[in-house]
Amino acid sequence: MTPKDALRAEMLARLRALGSSDRESRSKKIREVLRDSLSQRERAMVSGGILGFLGLQGEPDLLPFYRDLQDSGVAVAVPRVMNGRIVPWTLPLSREALRKGPPGILEPAGGDGVDPA
DSSP: OOHHHHHHHHHHHHHHHSOHHHHHHHHHHHHHHHHHHOOHHHHHHTTTOEEOOOOOTTSOOOHHHHHHHHHTTOOEEEEEEETTEEEEEEOOSSGGGEEEOTTSOEEESSSOBOOOO
């Protein structure tokens, strides 16, 4: 195991040891910090879109933050694995439109691919 793998394993173990309410309150705090850090001007600057991520179970839940960005006109894409390749994919707004991809990371089950150019 590489040092990076060991650190990730330790961090995931710590996250999973948190209770669900503690994990949700920490996720909410992260979303608030992200939301507060983006002024309207900065949101306009990223209106062409951002590439985000959806974490493993127990990692911060950023989906509500991404929905807020989409509601303000910012396109949000997240990675999706297709034919063994990671491609940017538009983010569906509902958790029901997500599925577990490899290696268990949430990804869009449908939607549209994004031209990375």
